[in-house]
Amino acid sequence: MSTAVRSSILHLSVLCLLATLFFILPEYHSGNIARILIMAVYAMGYNLLFGYTGLLSLGHALFFASGMYGLGLSIDHLGLSAAPAMLVGLFSALAISTIIGFLALRTSGVAFMIVTLMFAQAGYLTILLAGKYTRGDEGFVIKQSDRIIAGIDLSQADNRYFAALILFAIVFIFIGILVNTRFGKTLVAIRENSERARMLGYDIQRHKLIAIIISGSLSGVAGAAYALLFGYAGATFSTVQYSIYPLLWVLLGGAGTTIGPLIGTVFMTYLIDISSEYTSAYMLIAGLVLILLTLFAPQGLAGVLRKKFLPWLP
Amino acid sequence: MLEVRSIDVAYDKVQVLFNLSLRVERGSILCLVGRNGAGKTTTLKSIMGLIPVRQGSITFDQTVLTTLPPHEIPGSGIAYVPQGRRLFAELSVKQNMDIGLMASGAGQDTYSSVLEMFPKLQERLNQRAETLSGGEQQMLAMARALCMKPEVILLDEPTEGLQPSMIELIRTVILQLKSQNVAIVLVEQHVDTVIAMADSVAFIVHGRNPETISGNELRDNPDRVERYLGVE
Numbered sequence: 001m002s003t004a005v006r007s008s009i010l011h012l013s014v015l016c017l018l019a020t021l022f023f024i025l026p027e028y029h030s031g032n033i034a035r036i037l038i039m040a041v042y043a044m045g046y047n048l049l050f051g052y053t054g055l056l057s058l059g060h061a062l063f064f065a066s067g068m069y070g071l072g073l074s075i076d077h078l079g080l081s082a083a084p085a086m087l088v089g090l091f092s093a094l095a096i097s098t099i100i101g102f103l104a105l106r107t108s109g110v111a112f113m114i115v116t117l118m119f120a121q122a123g124y125l126t127i128l129l130a131g132k133y134t135r136g137d138e139g140f141v142i143k144q145s146d147r148i149i150a151g152i153d154l155s156q157a158d159n160r161y162f163a164a165l166i167l168f169a170i171v172f173i174f175i176g177i178l179v180n181t182r183f184g185k186t187l188v189a190i191r192e193n194s195e196r197a198r199m200l201g202y203d204i205q206r207h208k209l210i211a212i213i214i215s216g217s218l219s220g221v222a223g224a225a226y227a228l229l230f231g232y233a234g235a236t237f238s239t240v241q242y243s244i245y246p247l248l249w250v251l252l253g254g255a256g257t258t259i260g261p262l263i264g265t266v267f268m269t270y271l272i273d274i275s276s277e278y279t280s281a282y283m284l285i286a287g288l289v290l291i292l293l294t295l296f297a298p299q300g301l302a303g304v305l306r307k308k309f310l311p312w313l314p
Numbered sequence: 315m316l317e318v319r320s321i322d323v324a325y326d327k328v329q330v331l332f333n334l335s336l337r338v339e340r341g342s343i344l345c346l347v348g349r350n351g352a353g354k355t356t357t358l359k360s361i362m363g364l365i366p367v368r369q370g371s372i373t374f375d376q377t378v379l380t381t382l383p384p385h386e387i388p389g390s391g392i393a394y395v396p397q398g399r400r401l402f403a404e405l406s407v408k409q410n411m412d413i414g415l416m417a418s419g420a421g422q423d424t425y426s427s428v429l430e431m432f433p434k435l436q437e438r439l440n441q442r443a444e445t446l447s448g449g450e451q452q453m454l455a456m457a458r459a460l461c462m463k464p465e466v467i468l469l470d471e472p473t474e475g476l477q478p479s480m481i482e483l484i485r486t487v488i489l490q491l492k493s494q495n496v497a498i499v500l501v502e503q504h505v506d507t508v509i510a511m512a513d514s515v516a517f518i519v520h521g522r523n524p525e526t527i528s529g530n531e532l533r534d535n536p537d538r539v540e541r542y543l544g545v546e
Contacts (some may be wrong), residue, residue: 182416185409185412185413185416186413188402188405188409189402189405192402192403192404193400193401193402193403195400196396196400196401196402197413198364199362199384199388200413200417200458201385201387201388201389201417201462202385202417203383203385311440
Protein backbone atom coordinates (compact mmCIF):
# COMPACT_ATOMS: atom_id res chain seq x y z
CA MET A 1 0.00 0.00 0.00
CA SER A 2 1.46 3.34 -1.00
CA THR A 3 2.16 6.13 1.47
CA ALA A 4 -0.49 8.34 -0.15
CA VAL A 5 -3.18 5.65 0.24
CA ARG A 6 -2.22 4.96 3.87
CA SER A 7 -2.23 8.66 4.59
CA SER A 8 -5.67 9.13 3.00
CA ILE A 9 -7.07 6.19 5.00
CA LEU A 10 -5.67 7.65 8.21
CA HIS A 11 -7.14 11.09 7.55
CA LEU A 12 -10.56 9.70 6.65
CA SER A 13 -10.56 7.35 9.65
CA VAL A 14 -9.84 10.24 12.00
CA LEU A 15 -12.72 12.22 10.50
CA CYS A 16 -15.10 9.24 10.75
CA LEU A 17 -14.07 8.68 14.36
CA LEU A 18 -14.72 12.32 15.20
CA ALA A 19 -18.14 12.19 13.54
CA THR A 20 -19.02 9.01 15.48
CA LEU A 21 -17.88 10.45 18.81
CA PHE A 22 -20.75 12.93 18.80
CA PHE A 23 -23.26 10.08 19.03
CA ILE A 24 -21.32 8.22 21.71
CA LEU A 25 -20.07 10.90 24.05
CA PRO A 26 -22.16 12.69 26.69
CA GLU A 27 -23.03 16.30 25.91
CA TYR A 28 -20.30 17.72 28.12
CA HIS A 29 -17.60 15.92 26.16
CA SER A 30 -19.07 16.63 22.74
CA GLY A 31 -19.02 20.32 23.71
CA ASN A 32 -15.39 19.89 24.70
CA ILE A 33 -14.54 18.17 21.43
CA ALA A 34 -16.19 20.97 19.41
CA ARG A 35 -13.95 23.45 21.21
CA ILE A 36 -10.94 21.19 20.71
CA LEU A 37 -11.63 20.91 16.97
CA ILE A 38 -11.58 24.68 16.57
CA MET A 39 -8.41 24.95 18.62
CA ALA A 40 -6.92 22.11 16.55
CA VAL A 41 -7.54 24.24 13.44
CA TYR A 42 -5.60 26.99 15.18
CA ALA A 43 -2.86 24.49 16.03
CA MET A 44 -2.75 23.20 12.43
CA GLY A 45 -2.24 26.75 11.21
CA TYR A 46 0.53 27.18 13.74
CA ASN A 47 2.05 23.83 12.81
CA LEU A 48 2.41 24.88 9.18
CA LEU A 49 4.74 27.66 10.26
CA PHE A 50 6.49 26.02 13.18
CA GLY A 51 6.39 22.31 12.36
CA TYR A 52 6.85 22.47 8.61
CA THR A 53 8.74 25.73 8.01
CA GLY A 54 10.74 25.87 11.23
CA LEU A 55 9.68 29.41 12.19
CA LEU A 56 8.84 29.80 15.88
CA SER A 57 6.27 32.55 16.32
CA LEU A 58 5.15 33.83 19.70
CA GLY A 59 2.53 36.10 18.21
CA HIS A 60 -0.11 33.87 16.69
CA ALA A 61 -2.73 35.08 19.18
CA LEU A 62 -2.81 38.26 17.09
CA PHE A 63 -3.93 36.28 14.02
CA PHE A 64 -6.48 34.31 16.07
CA ALA A 65 -7.83 37.54 17.55
CA SER A 66 -7.88 39.23 14.11
CA GLY A 67 -10.27 36.58 12.87
CA MET A 68 -12.28 36.69 16.06
CA TYR A 69 -12.65 40.47 16.15
CA GLY A 70 -13.00 40.74 12.37
CA LEU A 71 -16.09 38.56 12.66
CA GLY A 72 -17.35 39.92 15.98
CA LEU A 73 -17.01 43.62 15.19
CA SER A 74 -18.49 43.28 11.71
CA ILE A 75 -21.56 41.60 13.22
CA ASP A 76 -21.76 43.93 16.19
CA HIS A 77 -21.06 47.27 14.48
CA LEU A 78 -21.71 46.74 10.78
CA GLY A 79 -24.69 44.47 11.14
CA LEU A 80 -23.29 41.79 8.84
CA SER A 81 -24.72 38.31 8.94
CA ALA A 82 -22.57 35.34 9.99
CA ALA A 83 -21.32 34.16 6.56
CA PRO A 84 -19.94 37.48 5.30
CA ALA A 85 -18.63 38.19 8.80
CA MET A 86 -16.62 34.96 8.60
CA LEU A 87 -15.06 36.29 5.40
CA VAL A 88 -14.25 39.57 7.13
CA GLY A 89 -12.57 37.53 9.89
CA LEU A 90 -10.57 35.56 7.32
CA PHE A 91 -9.46 38.62 5.38
CA SER A 92 -8.59 40.54 8.57
CA ALA A 93 -6.21 37.74 9.56
CA LEU A 94 -4.88 37.48 6.01
CA ALA A 95 -4.14 41.21 5.84
CA ILE A 96 -2.53 41.33 9.28
CA SER A 97 -0.42 38.22 8.71
CA THR A 98 0.80 39.66 5.40
CA ILE A 99 1.93 42.87 7.07
CA ILE A 100 3.43 41.12 10.11
CA GLY A 101 5.11 38.52 7.90
CA PHE A 102 6.64 41.14 5.68
CA LEU A 103 8.07 43.02 8.68
CA ALA A 104 8.99 40.07 10.92
CA LEU A 105 10.85 38.21 8.17
CA ARG A 106 13.48 40.90 8.22
CA THR A 107 14.63 39.09 11.35
CA SER A 108 15.31 35.45 12.16
CA GLY A 109 15.72 33.09 15.12
CA VAL A 110 15.22 34.64 18.54
CA ALA A 111 14.65 38.08 17.03
CA PHE A 112 11.75 36.66 14.98
CA MET A 113 10.19 35.28 18.16
CA ILE A 114 10.53 38.59 19.96
CA VAL A 115 9.21 40.64 17.05
CA THR A 116 6.13 38.44 16.64
CA LEU A 117 5.56 38.54 20.41
CA MET A 118 5.78 42.34 20.39
CA PHE A 119 3.32 42.65 17.51
CA ALA A 120 0.87 40.40 19.36
CA GLN A 121 1.25 42.48 22.51
CA ALA A 122 0.62 45.61 20.45
CA GLY A 123 -2.53 43.91 19.12
CA TYR A 124 -3.67 43.06 22.63
CA LEU A 125 -3.15 46.64 23.82
CA THR A 126 -4.96 47.97 20.76
CA ILE A 127 -7.99 45.84 21.65
CA LEU A 128 -7.92 47.25 25.19
CA LEU A 129 -7.41 50.83 24.01
CA ALA A 130 -10.23 50.56 21.48
CA GLY A 131 -12.56 49.54 24.31
CA LYS A 132 -15.32 51.76 22.96
CA TYR A 133 -15.73 49.27 20.10
CA THR A 134 -14.19 46.07 21.47
CA ARG A 135 -15.42 46.44 25.05
CA GLY A 136 -11.87 45.94 26.20
CA ASP A 137 -11.03 43.23 28.67
CA GLU A 138 -14.65 42.29 29.14
CA GLY A 139 -15.23 41.36 25.51
CA PHE A 140 -18.66 40.98 24.03
CA VAL A 141 -21.24 38.33 23.36
CA ILE A 142 -22.45 37.53 19.86
CA LYS A 143 -26.20 37.14 19.99
CA GLN A 144 -27.81 33.83 19.18
CA SER A 145 -29.76 35.45 16.33
CA ASP A 146 -26.46 36.44 14.69
CA ARG A 147 -25.04 32.93 14.82
CA ILE A 148 -27.05 31.47 11.99
CA ILE A 149 -25.64 30.38 8.61
CA ALA A 150 -28.01 29.20 5.84
CA GLY A 151 -30.77 28.76 8.40
CA ILE A 152 -28.61 26.59 10.66
CA ASP A 153 -28.44 27.80 14.22
CA LEU A 154 -24.82 27.34 15.28
CA SER A 155 -25.62 27.89 18.94
CA GLN A 156 -27.28 24.44 19.02
CA ALA A 157 -24.91 21.79 20.36
CA ASP A 158 -25.28 19.36 17.45
CA ASN A 159 -24.98 22.05 14.77
CA ARG A 160 -22.02 23.53 16.55
CA TYR A 161 -20.26 20.16 16.76
CA PHE A 162 -20.70 19.37 13.09
CA ALA A 163 -19.83 22.91 11.98
CA ALA A 164 -16.58 22.59 13.97
CA LEU A 165 -15.99 19.17 12.45
CA ILE A 166 -16.57 20.43 8.90
CA LEU A 167 -14.14 23.29 9.40
CA PHE A 168 -11.63 20.91 10.97
CA ALA A 169 -12.05 18.44 8.10
CA ILE A 170 -11.52 21.12 5.46
CA VAL A 171 -8.34 22.39 7.11
CA PHE A 172 -7.11 18.87 7.96
CA ILE A 173 -7.44 17.74 4.34
CA PHE A 174 -6.07 21.03 3.03
CA ILE A 175 -2.94 20.68 5.19
CA GLY A 176 -2.61 17.00 4.24
CA ILE A 177 -2.58 17.97 0.57
CA LEU A 178 -0.51 21.13 0.98
CA VAL A 179 2.43 19.46 2.72
CA ASN A 180 2.72 16.99 -0.16
CA THR A 181 2.82 19.66 -2.85
CA ARG A 182 6.00 21.19 -4.19
CA PHE A 183 5.36 24.17 -1.91
CA GLY A 184 4.97 21.98 1.19
CA LYS A 185 8.11 19.99 0.43
CA THR A 186 10.02 23.22 -0.05
CA LEU A 187 8.89 24.38 3.39
CA VAL A 188 10.30 21.18 4.88
CA ALA A 189 13.57 21.75 3.03
CA ILE A 190 13.69 25.28 4.46
CA ARG A 191 13.05 23.93 7.95
CA GLU A 192 15.80 21.36 7.60
CA ASN A 193 18.44 23.65 6.13
CA SER A 194 17.36 26.98 4.71
CA GLU A 195 20.81 27.89 3.41
CA ARG A 196 21.01 24.61 1.50
CA ALA A 197 17.52 25.12 0.10
CA ARG A 198 18.58 28.54 -1.12
CA MET A 199 21.64 27.01 -2.81
CA LEU A 200 19.29 24.64 -4.62
CA GLY A 201 17.46 27.62 -6.07
CA TYR A 202 14.49 28.15 -3.75
CA ASP A 203 13.37 31.66 -2.84
CA ILE A 204 13.39 31.26 0.93
CA GLN A 205 11.88 34.61 1.89
CA ARG A 206 8.96 34.26 -0.49
CA HIS A 207 8.16 30.76 0.76
CA LYS A 208 8.38 31.86 4.39
CA LEU A 209 6.10 34.83 3.74
CA ILE A 210 3.50 32.64 2.05
CA ALA A 211 3.73 30.18 4.96
CA ILE A 212 3.09 33.00 7.46
CA ILE A 213 0.12 34.23 5.44
CA ILE A 214 -1.46 30.77 5.20
CA SER A 215 -0.68 30.00 8.83
CA GLY A 216 -2.04 33.37 10.01
CA SER A 217 -5.16 33.03 7.87
CA LEU A 218 -5.93 29.56 9.23
CA SER A 219 -5.44 30.87 12.77
CA GLY A 220 -7.79 33.73 11.93
CA VAL A 221 -10.43 31.35 10.59
CA ALA A 222 -10.17 29.41 13.84
CA GLY A 223 -10.63 32.64 15.81
CA ALA A 224 -13.65 33.67 13.74
CA ALA A 225 -15.18 30.20 14.04
CA TYR A 226 -14.62 30.19 17.80
CA ALA A 227 -16.46 33.50 18.17
CA LEU A 228 -19.30 32.31 15.95
CA LEU A 229 -19.73 28.88 17.52
CA PHE A 230 -19.26 29.87 21.14
CA GLY A 231 -20.74 33.37 20.89
CA TYR A 232 -18.00 35.36 22.53
CA ALA A 233 -15.06 37.54 21.53
CA GLY A 234 -12.66 38.69 24.25
CA ALA A 235 -9.24 40.26 24.70
CA THR A 236 -8.05 37.14 26.57
CA PHE A 237 -7.68 35.40 23.22
CA SER A 238 -5.07 37.90 22.12
CA THR A 239 -2.83 37.49 25.17
CA VAL A 240 0.57 35.82 25.07
CA GLN A 241 -1.01 32.75 26.68
CA TYR A 242 -2.95 32.12 23.47
CA SER A 243 0.26 32.42 21.46
CA ILE A 244 1.92 29.80 23.64
CA TYR A 245 -0.97 27.32 23.61
CA PRO A 246 -0.64 26.32 19.95
CA LEU A 247 3.11 25.93 20.42
CA LEU A 248 2.48 23.52 23.31
CA TRP A 249 -0.23 21.61 21.44
CA VAL A 250 2.01 21.20 18.44
CA LEU A 251 5.06 20.24 20.51
CA LEU A 252 3.05 17.67 22.44
CA GLY A 253 1.25 16.23 19.46
CA GLY A 254 4.18 16.22 17.07
CA ALA A 255 5.51 19.16 15.08
CA GLY A 256 5.60 18.59 11.34
CA THR A 257 2.89 15.91 11.37
CA THR A 258 -0.64 16.44 10.10
CA ILE A 259 -2.27 14.57 12.98
CA GLY A 260 -0.04 16.02 15.73
CA PRO A 261 -1.96 19.27 16.36
CA LEU A 262 -5.19 17.35 17.01
CA ILE A 263 -3.48 14.86 19.32
CA GLY A 264 -1.73 17.66 21.23
CA THR A 265 -4.90 19.71 21.61
CA VAL A 266 -6.94 16.72 22.82
CA PHE A 267 -4.17 15.60 25.18
CA MET A 268 -3.58 18.96 26.79
CA THR A 269 -7.25 19.94 27.06
CA TYR A 270 -8.16 16.69 28.77
CA LEU A 271 -5.04 16.69 30.92
CA ILE A 272 -6.10 20.04 32.36
CA ASP A 273 -9.78 19.07 32.46
CA ILE A 274 -9.20 15.83 34.35
CA SER A 275 -6.46 17.06 36.68
CA SER A 276 -8.52 20.12 37.64
CA GLU A 277 -11.16 17.75 39.05
CA TYR A 278 -8.65 16.55 41.64
CA THR A 279 -6.54 19.58 42.47
CA SER A 280 -6.47 23.32 42.05
CA ALA A 281 -2.77 22.98 41.16
CA TYR A 282 -3.69 21.41 37.83
CA MET A 283 -1.26 23.61 35.89
CA LEU A 284 1.53 22.08 37.97
CA ILE A 285 0.52 18.63 36.75
CA ALA A 286 0.24 19.90 33.17
CA GLY A 287 3.71 21.43 33.49
CA LEU A 288 5.18 18.23 34.86
CA VAL A 289 3.69 16.13 32.06
CA LEU A 290 5.00 18.63 29.54
CA ILE A 291 8.51 18.38 30.98
CA LEU A 292 8.39 14.57 30.91
CA LEU A 293 7.14 14.50 27.35
CA THR A 294 9.74 17.00 26.23
CA LEU A 295 12.46 14.91 27.87
CA PHE A 296 11.33 11.49 26.66
CA ALA A 297 9.42 12.26 23.47
CA PRO A 298 10.88 15.47 22.08
CA GLN A 299 9.31 14.78 18.68
CA GLY A 300 5.85 14.76 20.25
CA LEU A 301 3.40 11.86 20.37
CA ALA A 302 2.82 11.57 16.62
CA GLY A 303 6.53 12.18 16.05
CA VAL A 304 7.38 9.17 18.21
CA LEU A 305 4.79 7.07 16.38
CA ARG A 306 6.33 8.09 13.07
CA LYS A 307 9.88 7.44 14.19
CA LYS A 308 9.27 4.07 15.83
CA PHE A 309 6.28 2.43 14.16
CA LEU A 310 4.75 4.34 11.26
CA PRO A 311 7.45 5.90 9.09
CA TRP A 312 4.82 6.76 6.47
CA LEU A 313 2.88 8.97 8.91
CA PRO A 314 2.38 12.30 7.11
CA MET B 315 31.74 28.73 -20.08
CA LEU B 316 32.02 29.92 -16.48
CA GLU B 317 34.32 32.89 -16.01
CA VAL B 318 35.35 34.65 -12.84
CA ARG B 319 36.90 38.01 -13.68
CA SER B 320 39.06 39.90 -11.22
CA ILE B 321 36.79 39.53 -8.20
CA ASP B 322 37.33 41.07 -4.78
CA VAL B 323 35.38 39.47 -1.95
CA ALA B 324 35.30 40.39 1.75
CA TYR B 325 33.65 39.24 4.94
CA ASP B 326 32.72 42.62 6.39
CA LYS B 327 36.01 44.50 6.58
CA VAL B 328 38.26 41.50 6.03
CA GLN B 329 39.05 41.02 2.37
CA VAL B 330 39.63 37.37 1.45
CA LEU B 331 39.79 37.31 -2.36
CA PHE B 332 41.92 39.77 -4.28
CA ASN B 333 41.55 40.30 -8.02
CA LEU B 334 40.91 36.59 -8.51
CA SER B 335 40.21 35.24 -12.00
CA LEU B 336 39.27 31.73 -13.17
CA ARG B 337 37.78 30.11 -16.20
CA VAL B 338 36.33 26.68 -16.85
CA GLU B 339 35.02 25.30 -20.14
CA ARG B 340 32.26 22.75 -20.63
CA GLY B 341 33.52 19.17 -20.44
CA SER B 342 36.59 20.07 -18.43
CA ILE B 343 37.76 19.93 -14.83
CA LEU B 344 39.28 22.92 -13.10
CA CYS B 345 40.88 22.08 -9.77
CA LEU B 346 41.33 24.77 -7.15
CA VAL B 347 44.38 24.02 -5.05
CA GLY B 348 45.59 25.83 -1.97
CA ARG B 349 46.14 25.55 1.74
CA ASN B 350 43.31 25.74 4.27
CA GLY B 351 41.99 29.27 4.48
CA ALA B 352 43.41 30.25 1.10
CA GLY B 353 39.97 31.20 -0.24
CA LYS B 354 38.85 28.13 -2.25
CA THR B 355 35.47 27.69 -0.55
CA THR B 356 34.93 31.45 -0.59
CA THR B 357 35.47 31.36 -4.35
CA LEU B 358 32.77 28.71 -4.77
CA LYS B 359 30.39 30.57 -2.45
CA SER B 360 30.99 33.76 -4.42
CA ILE B 361 30.06 31.98 -7.64
CA MET B 362 26.83 30.82 -5.96
CA GLY B 363 26.10 34.38 -4.79
CA LEU B 364 26.25 33.37 -1.13
CA ILE B 365 28.91 36.01 -0.48
CA PRO B 366 28.58 39.30 -2.37
CA VAL B 367 31.31 40.22 -4.83
CA ARG B 368 32.62 43.74 -4.24
CA GLN B 369 34.40 44.15 -7.53
CA GLY B 370 34.76 42.20 -10.73
CA SER B 371 32.19 39.90 -12.28
CA ILE B 372 31.20 36.26 -12.63
CA THR B 373 29.53 35.14 -15.84
CA PHE B 374 28.16 31.87 -17.12
CA ASP B 375 27.73 31.98 -20.90
CA GLN B 376 25.80 35.23 -21.41
CA THR B 377 24.43 35.41 -17.85
CA VAL B 378 26.05 37.77 -15.37
CA LEU B 379 25.72 35.85 -12.11
CA THR B 380 26.84 38.73 -9.92
CA THR B 381 23.63 40.61 -10.69
CA LEU B 382 21.34 37.70 -9.77
CA PRO B 383 19.91 36.98 -6.31
CA PRO B 384 21.43 33.76 -4.87
CA HIS B 385 18.29 31.64 -5.33
CA GLU B 386 18.26 32.33 -9.09
CA ILE B 387 21.83 31.19 -9.69
CA PRO B 388 21.11 27.42 -9.54
CA GLY B 389 18.39 28.01 -12.14
CA SER B 390 21.05 29.22 -14.58
CA GLY B 391 22.58 25.72 -14.55
CA ILE B 392 25.06 25.79 -11.68
CA ALA B 393 24.95 23.27 -8.82
CA TYR B 394 27.02 23.35 -5.67
CA VAL B 395 27.98 20.44 -3.44
CA PRO B 396 29.37 22.08 -0.31
CA GLN B 397 31.98 20.69 2.01
CA GLY B 398 30.33 18.66 4.78
CA ARG B 399 27.48 17.65 2.43
CA ARG B 400 24.73 19.72 4.10
CA LEU B 401 21.96 17.25 3.51
CA PHE B 402 18.40 17.55 4.75
CA ALA B 403 19.24 15.20 7.59
CA GLU B 404 15.73 14.29 8.74
CA LEU B 405 14.49 13.58 5.24
CA SER B 406 14.86 10.31 3.37
CA VAL B 407 17.21 9.74 0.45
CA LYS B 408 14.29 9.98 -1.96
CA GLN B 409 12.96 13.18 -0.38
CA ASN B 410 16.43 14.75 -0.62
CA MET B 411 16.57 13.89 -4.30
CA ASP B 412 13.00 15.08 -4.87
CA ILE B 413 13.97 18.52 -3.61
CA GLY B 414 16.75 18.65 -6.22
CA LEU B 415 14.35 17.43 -8.92
CA MET B 416 11.68 19.96 -7.95
CA ALA B 417 14.24 22.76 -8.12
CA SER B 418 15.09 21.95 -11.74
CA GLY B 419 11.70 20.68 -12.83
CA ALA B 420 13.48 17.54 -14.07
CA GLY B 421 11.52 14.33 -14.40
CA GLN B 422 11.77 10.60 -13.86
CA ASP B 423 14.47 10.19 -16.55
CA THR B 424 16.87 12.36 -14.60
CA TYR B 425 15.99 10.59 -11.35
CA SER B 426 16.68 7.17 -12.91
CA SER B 427 19.91 8.20 -14.60
CA VAL B 428 21.23 9.71 -11.34
CA LEU B 429 20.39 6.53 -9.45
CA GLU B 430 22.24 4.53 -12.10
CA MET B 431 25.37 6.50 -11.19
CA PHE B 432 24.86 5.74 -7.49
CA PRO B 433 23.25 2.27 -7.32
CA LYS B 434 23.89 2.09 -3.57
CA LEU B 435 21.38 4.89 -3.02
CA GLN B 436 18.73 2.82 -4.77
CA GLU B 437 18.84 0.40 -1.81
CA ARG B 438 18.49 3.24 0.69
CA LEU B 439 15.70 5.33 -0.82
CA ASN B 440 13.53 5.36 2.28
CA GLN B 441 16.37 5.69 4.77
CA ARG B 442 16.87 9.00 6.56
CA ALA B 443 19.89 10.90 5.26
CA GLU B 444 21.42 11.31 8.72
CA THR B 445 21.64 7.53 9.10
CA LEU B 446 23.78 7.05 5.97
CA SER B 447 27.53 6.45 6.13
CA GLY B 448 29.86 9.33 5.24
CA GLY B 449 30.44 7.97 1.75
CA GLU B 450 26.74 7.43 1.13
CA GLN B 451 26.01 10.95 2.33
CA GLN B 452 28.54 12.29 -0.14
CA MET B 453 26.90 10.24 -2.90
CA LEU B 454 23.51 11.66 -1.91
CA ALA B 455 24.84 15.23 -1.87
CA MET B 456 26.17 14.72 -5.40
CA ALA B 457 23.03 12.89 -6.52
CA ARG B 458 20.84 15.73 -5.30
CA ALA B 459 22.97 18.25 -7.16
CA LEU B 460 22.82 16.11 -10.32
CA CYS B 461 19.03 15.99 -10.08
CA MET B 462 19.23 19.68 -11.00
CA LYS B 463 20.75 18.73 -14.38
CA PRO B 464 23.62 21.18 -13.95
CA GLU B 465 25.84 22.47 -16.73
CA VAL B 466 28.44 23.46 -14.16
CA ILE B 467 29.01 21.66 -10.87
CA LEU B 468 31.07 23.05 -7.99
CA LEU B 469 32.43 20.33 -5.72
CA ASP B 470 34.01 21.30 -2.42
CA GLU B 471 36.32 18.51 -1.22
CA PRO B 472 34.01 15.66 -2.23
CA THR B 473 36.51 12.96 -1.24
CA GLU B 474 37.31 14.36 2.19
CA GLY B 475 37.30 11.67 4.86
CA LEU B 476 36.20 8.88 2.52
CA GLN B 477 37.64 5.39 2.17
CA PRO B 478 39.59 4.57 -1.03
CA SER B 479 36.78 2.61 -2.73
CA MET B 480 34.42 5.52 -2.22
CA ILE B 481 36.99 8.01 -3.50
CA GLU B 482 37.31 5.88 -6.62
CA LEU B 483 33.55 5.93 -7.12
CA ILE B 484 33.39 9.70 -6.74
CA ARG B 485 36.21 10.07 -9.25
CA THR B 486 34.38 7.83 -11.71
CA VAL B 487 31.24 9.93 -11.41
CA ILE B 488 33.20 13.15 -11.94
CA LEU B 489 34.75 11.73 -15.11
CA GLN B 490 31.32 10.59 -16.26
CA LEU B 491 30.01 14.14 -15.79
CA LYS B 492 32.94 15.49 -17.73
CA SER B 493 32.15 13.12 -20.60
CA GLN B 494 28.58 14.50 -20.52
CA ASN B 495 30.02 17.96 -21.22
CA VAL B 496 29.49 19.29 -17.69
CA ALA B 497 32.02 21.88 -16.49
CA ILE B 498 33.48 20.93 -13.11
CA VAL B 499 35.15 23.11 -10.53
CA LEU B 500 36.76 20.85 -7.97
CA VAL B 501 38.28 21.91 -4.68
CA GLU B 502 40.50 19.04 -3.69
CA GLN B 503 43.26 18.33 -1.19
CA HIS B 504 44.08 14.83 -2.47
CA VAL B 505 47.12 15.39 -4.62
CA ASP B 506 46.60 12.11 -6.48
CA THR B 507 43.08 13.08 -7.46
CA VAL B 508 44.19 16.49 -8.69
CA ILE B 509 47.01 15.00 -10.75
CA ALA B 510 44.81 12.27 -12.19
CA MET B 511 41.79 14.37 -13.10
CA ALA B 512 42.59 18.04 -13.63
CA ASP B 513 42.41 19.62 -17.08
CA SER B 514 43.62 22.81 -15.48
CA VAL B 515 44.72 23.79 -12.00
CA ALA B 516 44.29 27.20 -10.39
CA PHE B 517 46.49 27.73 -7.38
CA ILE B 518 45.08 29.97 -4.70
CA VAL B 519 47.34 31.63 -2.18
CA HIS B 520 46.02 34.12 0.38
CA GLY B 521 43.00 34.87 -1.80
CA ARG B 522 45.02 35.42 -4.95
CA ASN B 523 45.58 33.26 -8.01
CA PRO B 524 49.30 33.50 -8.79
CA GLU B 525 49.09 31.00 -11.63
CA THR B 526 46.84 28.60 -13.50
CA ILE B 527 48.47 25.71 -15.32
CA SER B 528 47.20 22.90 -17.52
CA GLY B 529 46.73 19.36 -16.26
CA ASN B 530 49.56 18.17 -18.50
CA GLU B 531 51.97 20.74 -17.10
CA LEU B 532 51.05 19.54 -13.64
CA ARG B 533 51.55 15.88 -14.53
CA ASP B 534 54.99 16.74 -15.93
CA ASN B 535 55.86 18.52 -12.71
CA PRO B 536 53.70 17.19 -9.83
CA ASP B 537 55.85 18.87 -7.17
CA ARG B 538 54.10 22.14 -7.90
CA VAL B 539 50.91 20.96 -6.19
CA GLU B 540 52.80 19.89 -3.14
CA ARG B 541 54.59 23.25 -3.04
CA TYR B 542 51.29 25.14 -3.01
CA LEU B 543 49.75 22.79 -0.50
CA GLY B 544 52.80 23.03 1.71
CA VAL B 545 53.33 19.24 1.67
CA GLU B 546 56.89 18.09 2.23
